[in-house]
Amino acid sequence: MSNINEQVEELEISIEQARKSVTLMNHVYSLIDNKDFDEVVNKGYFEREASRLVLLRSDPNMQSAEDQAVLLKNIDAIGYFQMYLRTLLQIGRMARDSIAANEETISEILAEDLADG
Numbered sequence: 001m002s003n004i005n006e007q008v009e010e011l012e013i014s015i016e017q018a019r020k021s022v023t024l025m026n027h028v029y030s031l032i033d034n035k036d037f038d039e040v041v042n043k044g045y046f047e048r049e050a051s052r053l054v055l056l057r058s059d060p061n062m063q064s065a066e067d068q069a070v071l072l073k074n075i076d077a078i079g080y081f082q083m084y085l086r087t088l089l090q091i092g093r094m095a096r097d098s099i100a101a102n103e104e105t106i107s108e109i110l111a112e113d114l115a116d117g
Contacts (some may be wrong), residue, residue, distance in 0.1 A: 004113050011105055017095075024091075025091070025095070049078065
């Protein structure tokens with residue numbers, strides 16, 4: 001019985017952690033759907049700022065090694081932030097799927113325990 005309780009408890013902990021990831025995913029989707037976020041981040045940062053920085057890489061006044069390094073770091077920052085948001089969405093989708101699977105596993109464990117006991 002103890003082993004069954006431990007299994008169920010571990011699965012319930014996993015479900016709770018997965019729910020937190022799903023909540024975070026939903027927050028990201030809320031941001032994506034927000035017109036202000038779209039204007040400031042999607043269009044302003046991911047598009048216009050990224051384009052501006054790429055164009056600055058060929059600016060004759062920005063050719064020093066230091067200037068180029070700063071530009072590359074800023075371009076990388078945009079990519080990392082965008083990747084962070086995508087990662088939160090991916091983790092959330094996987095977590096959402098794991099909740100259903102873990103709940104089903106709990107039901108199977110408990111049903112098997114009732115049948116045996």
